[in-house]
Amino acid sequence: MNAVAQYNFAYLDEQTKRMIRRAILKAIAIPGYQVPFSSREMPMPYGWGTGGVQVTASIIGPQDVLKVIDQGADDTTNAVSIRAFFAKVAQVETTTHTADATIIQTRHRIPEKPLGRGQILVYQVPIPEPLRFLEPRETETRKMHALEEYGLMHVKLYEDIARHGRIATTYAYPVKVEGRYVMDPSPTPKFDNPKMHMSEALQLFGAGREHRIYAVPPHTEVVSLDFEDHPFEIQHFEEPCALCGAEQVYLDEVILDDRGGHMYVCSDTDNCEERREAGHVGVLGTPQEAAE
Amino acid sequence: MDIGLEGGFADPVLQSQAGFRTIMDALANPGTVQNFTKSALAHGALTAELVSTLLTLCDQDSPIWLSDSLRHSDVEAFVAFHTGAPIVREPARAMLAFATSAAELPELGQFNLGTQEYPDRSTTIVLAVPALSGGDELITRGPGIRDHGHISPLGLPEDFIGQWADNRELFPRGIDLLLVADGAVLGLPRTTRIAEGH
Amino acid sequence: MYVAVKGGEAAIANAHALLADRRRGDRSVPALRIDQIVEQLGLAVDRAMGEGSLYDKELAALALVQARGDLIEAIFLVRAYRTTLPRFGYSHPVETGEMLIERRISATFKDLPGGQMLGPTFDYTHRLLDPSIVSGDVPEPITRSEEPSRSPRVTDLLAHEGLIEPDFGTADPTEDREVGDLTREPLDFPLDRDLRLQALARGDEGFLLALGYSTQRGYGRSHPFVGEIRIGEVAVEFDVPELGFAVNLGRIRVTECQMVNQFKGSAKVPPQFTRGYGLVFGQAERKAMAMSLVDRALRAKEFGEDITAPAQDEEFVISHSDNVQATGFVEHLKLPHYVDFQAELDLIRRMRAEHEAVAVKEAAE
Numbered sequence: 001m002n003a004v005a006q007y008n009f010a011y012l013d014e015q016t017k018r019m020i021r022r023a024i025l026k027a028i029a030i031p032g033y034q035v036p037f038s039s040r041e042m043p044m045p046y047g048w049g050t051g052g053v054q055v056t057a058s059i060i061g062p063q064d065v066l067k068v069i070d071q072g073a074d075d076t077t078n079a080v081s082i083r084a085f086f087a088k089v090a091q092v093e094t095t096t097h098t099a100d101a102t103i104i105q106t107r108h109r110i111p112e113k114p115l116g117r118g119q120i121l122v123y124q125v126p127i128p129e130p131l132r133f134l135e136p137r138e139t140e141t142r143k144m145h146a147l148e149e150y151g152l153m154h155v156k157l158y159e160d161i162a163r164h165g166r167i168a169t170t171y172a173y174p175v176k177v178e179g180r181y182v183m184d185p186s187p188t189p190k191f192d193n194p195k196m197h198m199s200e201a202l203q204l205f206g207a208g209r210e211h212r213i214y215a216v217p218p219h220t221e222v223v224s225l226d227f228e229d230h231p232f233e234i235q236h237f238e239e240p241c242a243l244c245g246a247e248q249v250y251l252d253e254v255i256l257d258d259r260g261g262h263m264y265v266c267s268d269t270d271n272c273e274e275r276r277e278a279g280h281v282g283v284l285g286t287p288q289e290a291a292e
Numbered sequence: 293m294d295i296g297l298e299g300g301f302a303d304p305v306l307q308s309q310a311g312f313r314t315i316m317d318a319l320a321n322p323g324t325v326q327n328f329t330k331s332a333l334a335h336g337a338l339t340a341e342l343v344s345t346l347l348t349l350c351d352q353d354s355p356i357w358l359s360d361s362l363r364h365s366d367v368e369a370f371v372a373f374h375t376g377a378p379i380v381r382e383p384a385r386a387m388l389a390f391a392t393s394a395a396e397l398p399e400l401g402q403f404n405l406g407t408q409e410y411p412d413r414s415t416t417i418v419l420a421v422p423a424l425s426g427g428d429e430l431i432t433r434g435p436g437i438r439d440h441g442h443i444s445p446l447g448l449p450e451d452f453i454g455q456w457a458d459n460r461e462l463f464p465r466g467i468d469l470l471l472v473a474d475g476a477v478l479g480l481p482r483t484t485r486i487a488e489g490h
Numbered sequence: 491m492y493v494a495v496k497g498g499e500a501a502i503a504n505a506h507a508l509l510a511d512r513r514r515g516d517r518s519v520p521a522l523r524i525d526q527i528v529e530q531l532g533l534a535v536d537r538a539m540g541e542g543s544l545y546d547k548e549l550a551a552l553a554l555v556q557a558r559g560d561l562i563e564a565i566f567l568v569r570a571y572r573t574t575l576p577r578f579g580y581s582h583p584v585e586t587g588e589m590l591i592e593r594r595i596s597a598t599f600k601d602l603p604g605g606q607m608l609g610p611t612f613d614y615t616h617r618l619l620d621p622s623i624v625s626g627d628v629p630e631p632i633t634r635s636e637e638p639s640r641s642p643r644v645t646d647l648l649a650h651e652g653l654i655e656p657d658f659g660t661a662d663p664t665e666d667r668e669v670g671d672l673t674r675e676p677l678d679f680p681l682d683r684d685l686r687l688q689a690l691a692r693g694d695e696g697f698l699l700a701l702g703y704s705t706q707r708g709y710g711r712s713h714p715f716v717g718e719i720r721i722g723e724v725a726v727e728f729d730v731p732e733l734g735f736a737v738n739l740g741r742i743r744v745t746e747c748q749m750v751n752q753f754k755g756s757a758k759v760p761p762q763f764t765r766g767y768g769l770v771f772g773q774a775e776r777k778a779m780a781m782s783l784v785d786r787a788l789r790a791k792e793f794g795e796d797i798t799a800p801a802q803d804e805e806f807v808i809s810h811s812d813n814v815q816a817t818g819f820v821e822h823l824k825l826p827h828y829v830d831f832q833a834e835l836d837l838i839r840r841m842r843a844e845h846e847a848v849a850v851k852e853a854a855e
Contacts (some may be wrong), residue, residue, distance in 0.1 A: 043570045045821060140677055189829055
């Protein structure tokens with residue numbers, strides 16, 4: 001039998017990295033445009049972050065500090081698995097602290113703490129095509145992007161308003177980048193959309209199964225689609241985080257019993273922990289010293 | 293005889309990674325000067341910065357165009373041995389183009405501008421200039437630039453402002469430009485708007 | 491006090507330990523050896539190689555054990571390994587006309603040069619469970635008396651009379667065009683037939699089987715006849731630039747199916763049979779047949795036929811034929827989606843509250 005393979009730094013072979021790197025550069029040059037790339041099979045399933053992993057593997061170097069989150073948390077199993085993968089194949093330092101990371105790979109959230117210059121946010125994207133649910137054919141959606149023909153999207157949003165009295169899209173809420181391309185922000189809640197606008201960080205998006213990479217450079221205009229009479233608005237939670245008392249953050253609902261009891265806690269676990277370390281306490285939290 | 297075997301990256305994996313991050317930072321932050329942290333050696337008419345960019349981005353899947361002073365057997369052998377990149381004569385077929393001076397560069401519009409459906413299939417031009425600063429001051433605006441920035445590279449093509457405006461007008465089509473000198477790179481993606489003045 | 495759930499890392503390690511335990515099963519039962527799988531579960535190995543796109547029986551067998559017999563998981567393991575291998579270049583096209591044949595049948599001619607050879611087939615076995623296989627009865631080894639024969643392909647015989655379209659279909663054979671490679675280039679619809687055939691060759695057997703079946707039931711009917719199925723070994727030759735000639739790298743076992751289909755002809759082309767083509771690693775007759783049916787269906791546009799059925803819809807078929815992609819995306823639904831769900835939950839609660847308020851108001855009026 002063949003000898004067990006010796007894997008290259010960051011797993012991917014150099015030729016694959018070059019191909020992905022060239023795609024990333026074009027993605028940065030055409031913000032919001034989906035660059036086709038020859039996605040590789042990765043040692044994790046398609047749909048589980050192979051696009052993000054390929055992007056991260058192509059940019060990461062020994063000096064980087066990597067943070068991986070899923071649903072905002074560092075400790076969700078798939079985030080743990082991807083972090084362990086890079087610790088193993090690229091021997092990089094990992095962290096859970098948003099501020100310490102040079103690269104943050106994420107699924108479904110943007111960290112609460114504003115990202116800074118030099119940081120890179122890598123999104124895992126399942127369906128990169130914002131028009132896909134309106135038109136399943138790639139041959140058609142490609143034409144729509146080429147012609148900047150986004151009427152269908154507005155029709156869909158407007159039908160929402162007609163039926164529900166509001167735009168009923170709550171996550172993967174489409175955005176327009178630099179006034180040109182309509183882009184899928186990945187299935188982040190629309191709560192996070194404003195964080196993409198004029199971010200200081202470079203935002204890279206990888207869709208492995210769908211063979212697409214796209215990007216939003218720092219200081220780039222990212223506007224959520226809306227209508228004058230129905231302006232875009234984000235979710236608001238009625239109560240603060242039960243652990244750290246944070247407001248204006250995205251919360252997870254936790255079911256406490258089978259009698260309807262529930263509480264809300266921060267989705268961004270790192271932000272929550274830092275706040276608690278700084279002495280913030282929610283209604284169900286305990287001061288840090290007492291928790292020892 | 294020099295057959296181009298010398299002078300590749302000593303540590304291809306990490307030098308390519310470092311080179312890529314430099315170039316990526318340059319394009320993500322147009323107009324900023326980004327240093328190649330793990331520099332390569334110059335080879336014949338190829339400056340060290342051209343070598344770094346070439347080795348970082350090119351392989352058998354990326355057709356490249358070379359300007360006249362690079363069309364010599366030693367450079368071509370170097371390219372063949374270290375990258376395997378096919379060398380094309382027509383600028384319009386190049387994924388990447390390398391030029392040692394603006395004088396050797398055809399009009400930007402002669403390179404591959406991509407298509408409306410596939411604007412990514414356009415040429416990235418890598419132009420060696422005498423210096424990335426010290427020239428006439430130009431104002432930059434666009435994605436990656438907070439408000440506005442200033443650049444002053446030496447050795448830009450004649451009528452660069454006009455050519456660049458034409459290129460900008462084609463968006464989403466258009467070429468992307470990397471200016472290299474002094475162990476560094478300055479990126480001008482097609483989105484950057486450039487004007488004269490302070 | 492509420493404590494946030496922690497311990498993803500430990501949970502994963504424990505799950506993997508349990509998987510390894512269950513994979514080994516009862517320790518008093520001898521462990522499977524790779525050679526046993528290669529020799530005795532050969533068709534499973536062939537499928538893992540075919541859809542895994544890597545011809546290596548031992549690795550495919552290892553993948554099968556590691557996957558506890560889950561074929562799609564084994565295919566995934568093979569693919570993930572394949573993608574890390576360095577690429578030296580492309581072989582010459584294999585010459586199936588020169589195949590050392592073990593099985594060869596034609597449904598179109600009773601007898602033909604080279605003859606019909608049933609070979610190691612399940613056909614005509616009565617599907618009665620056979621306890622003798624496990625009771626230790628060992629059949630006498632069969633050694634073939636003569637060298638495997640070479641036979642001309644049925645389609646070549648038909649081609650002599652111009653009755654069937656040539657190998658290259660309606661493509662221009664004088665055009666010097668490079669064959670695409672779907673593992674190196676992102677697919678860009680519409681595809682040329684070379685890329686389509688590559689996708690079908692690694693496509694899921696079950697999916698292609700169902701689509702092929704649908705064409706027989708009238709969803710894109712193509713009047714197929716099995717011109718020929720042949721199974722056997724072909725030589726793989728590779729050009730070595732330094733040597734200036736092709737080197738034989740060895741032989742691989744493949745299954746080829748040439749489906750002969752009806753075509754009315756047009757003003758430009760006299761009436762001719764058309765073809766659907768299937769070529770798969772190993773002994774994989776069902777897959778090769780299904781592939782050739784789907785290949786023919788996907789050529790509808792080439793022949794100016796109306797595209798009315800799922801099997802004729804290239805973007806639909808090719809986008810969904812890869813079981814590694816399909817299983818990943820279907821199974822990703824079990825990953826946490828708390829955040830999106832919370833967003834939906836919030837919206838539906840607010841909409842319900844408004845609905846209730848309206849109802850109350852209407853009741854009061």
